[in-house]
Amino acid sequence: MPEVVLRKQQIVVEEIFHEGGPRADTPLRRAAMISVVRNPFAGRYEPEIAGFMEDLKPLGLDMARRLIAALGGREAVEGYGKGAIVGEAGEIEHGALWHVPGGYAMREVLGGARAIVPSTKKVGAAGARLDVPVTHINASYVRSHFDAMEVGINDAPRPDEMALVLVMTTGPRIHERVGGLKASEIKGEDGLR
């Protein structure tokens, strides 16, 4: 399978102190990392693409490690999500190549996180924004941790590129108060509750 040709990377860290309510003792932090890589299948229909997932694994692991470092260590991470924007000479299926190398990289580096990694993807032009969904790393139903982070790069993806995204967060929404399963009630067996 083709090599991974990296053009550009961006890492964004948000610290949220309040949103009009009481100032949090510990601000919520959300971090995203985007890698802009060449889409080796751009411009044609290629029946066999799945092998590229294996090639993307080292990139996924590197991005997961850098996000954890940006948030101050594995113990700090409570939520995650992933996504991809495929440049217009590619197809949505190319974005689906990121599910395995992106998702399992985060779960592995976080020490076996149990919940499915929520995701979204689309075909878009340079500057397209992607709202990456976020849920709790061990139990998808934890309502306080349902969140999302908007990401994008003004000059990517070009038509023959893909922007691959991972997101991690350190806790619940800053003023979470709509009930549901709490992080303290997680059983952590099935990845859901």
Place this chain on the structure above:
Amino acid sequence: MKADIRKIVVVMDETHREMGREIAPPTRRAAAVAVIANPFAGRYVEDLAELMDIGAELGGLLGRRAVAALGIEPGQAQSYGKAAMVGENGELEHAAAILHPKLGAPLRAAVEKGAALVPSSKKMGGPGQPLDIPLGHKDAAYVRSHFDGMEVRVNDAPRANEIMVAVAVTDSGRPLARVGGLTVSEIKGEDGLR
């Protein structure tokens, strides 16, 4: 802290390739953005001193955050810039009060030296709007390889009663600079221009 900071966003980008050419080491830029309450939203206030003091606080805070995101020593910073976007209940002059009187000195301390004018831009805007921060070499404004800009945006800011304040710092120029002009090696660094 005089400023009521709702959120801080730090962005760092690295360019590894451009037009098929490897950029080694990658060029890197960082921007730190603070979203603050506008103390003068919705009314005309003659004396803008409070915003000037907020500018001084943010110049140091955001300058240090951007340098930290690059993982460099302050003296390794090469270019810088600043910008502000004022939510709709404010006025453009609020951006000027933050950016111009007092923000520069603490920013220069964060990047060491900084003989050159800090290039700036400002606008009124709403949540999610892009803000383009101009960039220029910190010790010699005429260094052509370092004229650049960095776009930042925060999807939920600035709200109507907020101001978004941004500082950008780099450790490099454009990825494939080749339009001539004054080069880094020719900097005298005395007058801030050359």
